[in-house]
Amino acid sequence: MKVAKFGGSSVASATQLKKVGSIIKNDPNRKFIVVSAPGKRYKEDFKITDVLIKLGSDYLNQKPYEEHVNTIIERFTEIIDGLELSSNIINDIKHTMQTALTSESVKNGKMDAIKAIGEDSLAKILSEYLNSIGIKARYINPQDAGIIVSNEPGNAQILPESFAKIYSLRELNEEVLVIPGFFGYTEYGELMTFSRGGSDITGSIVAAGVQASLYENFTDVDSVFTVNPTIVDNPKEISTLTYKEMRELSYAGFSVFHDEALIPAFKGKIPVCIKNTNNPDSPGTMIVSEKTHNEKCVVGIASDNGFCSLYVSKYLMNREIGFGRKLFQILEDEGISFEHAPSGIDDMSVIIRESKLTSEKENNILKRVKEELHPDLVTIHRDLAMIMIVGEGLMRTIGVAQRATSAITAADVNIEMINQGSSEVSMMFGINAGGIDRAIQELYKVFFE
Structure with a gap:
């Protein structure tokens, strides 16, 4: 079984989500799908999570916030219409947003509940779309998936007891399970988000939990490059990295991967492959435990x-x-x-x-x-x-x-x-x-x- 995580650029529009659907359909071993919130469609575009943060900030500071709600709903409506899905999903997203904003049961982690709407909504949309193209799929809330986290708003950490619960998802192998990234729930049912970019963390947690054969992280580049391609034209690609190398590169500015994301996969000895949603046939970059000694010292x-x-x-x-x-x-x-x-x-x-x-x-x-x-x-x-x-x-x-x-x-x-x-x-x-x-x-x- 494979776990595939699709980043913000991969789910930014209906066109991109159709590519995601084809990738999932082309490999029946991709049983667990983790998604980010919609990212930028073009350079000057906005990320849904950024708008949600503004929404939460204005709401909590008792400032006008309706414009942010409209922006979010318009973006999701555009995606749903492009995929020719039922408008019922929009009503569900509106209800989720209203609950996060006004519910008395959401107090300490209200900002986290608002920030998580992007990933949660996208997961529901993708599961509906997969069913519409003949793939039996189901949306799974992180709480139902067994993602139990610490009570640290905006910086949650996975708890060890999660992994046994996540493993039980293997029993649902007749369906593709679509799980929103970026957040989990405390033992007392409170929603908590990981640090920003934490959908990578969710993907790694799920891969370790189900003991996947491979964790694929789909982004918008063919591979990890030796240097930032905005500084050096056409830099060489890296075919293989170790976990330690990738963690150092991620920490020090390589934006392909969240710097905490590899830890669950590393501990579970799950190989990771970074691939391109726009060019899925490219081999990508493999992240492994060890490399042969004859490879270049500086990667x-x-x-x-x-x-x-x-x-x-x-x-x-x-x-x-x-x-x-x-x-x-x-x-x-x-x-x-x-x-x-x-x-x-x-x-x-x-x-x-x-x-x-x-x-x-x-x-x-x-x-x-x-x-x-x-x-x-x-x-x-x-x-x-x-x-x-x-x-x-x-x-x-x-x-x-x-x-x-x-x-x-x-x-x-x-x-x-x-x-x-x-x-x-x-x-x-x-x-x-x-x-x-x-x-x-x-x-x-x-x-x-």
Whole structure:
């Protein structure tokens, strides 16, 4: 049995959903289908989830919200009409939306219930469409599927007891089961969403739960590329990746896959294939546990901006017991998680996502670090970008760091920091965000041309 997940671009319109129907029909082993909410039909278009977030925000802040409701209904009506389905589905979507907005039973997780409408509605539409083209299919609510999650609105985590319940779905093998992604239910029946892009997580959870032979993640590219194709023209494709490599690439800006999504599949040892809805015959990129040792050491170069660095310097810092703990405690008190923490004997840098560091939090952190840790110097440097060179066995390969630093130097970009730590899979370089494209282009020449 295969689990196939279709992303936002794959379900953005009736035309795309017809392609999805053909893909499912062409392989009877695709028994479990997980869907996202409709994404963009073209570059300037909107994603349904974005409109739902605006709807929820305006409703909760007692602002006019009817325009958002109309936009959502119009989009789903267009899809339903294009698939020649009954208008009864629209009435069901309207009812679901009204319940999420006004029901007293939906209190703590009201925003989550609103955000989940996109995936839930699309799953109902697709199941109806599959039946209309002769495929016996059924919509399955995540609660009925056994997707039990923690009580963390907007950041739910799957609970271990879910997998045994999900396994029982195998008994329904006479039908194709269509499951909305992005959300599950707590033990007490409250709807909770995963973090944004969490439909990938649902697909991976279902694949692990039913012990699928393959988890196919359908998107709008033929494969994972060695670098971002908006930075380098026609970059090479990657045919095979390990789970560790893909997780590093996903975290560091590869938007093909949610960076948490592979964990359930990895633990369940389920192979994953990234494929293109618009070109389903392309082999795609396989994600596996291990690769043969004769494959290239560096498989990809990922990049992302929007970082800042908290730099703390103090003479004899290395002799001061508890210094690092106290610094991280200050960050924890402000509700800030860190990404990297390269350090020396007298100084320490903590890399943070800029979006998490508001001006108020920045002032609080600087004030507390000065008062509690008495550093010689403390600064925050914004506008940083991170470049990750990714590949299994980096530490076993001579000269990777030298080639990388030479390439960045050739791009006339200054390296702000380097961090490899204990990772055998990635090497991180921090640079000023303005030089990211030049650095990536030079690195691509060195490692792939």
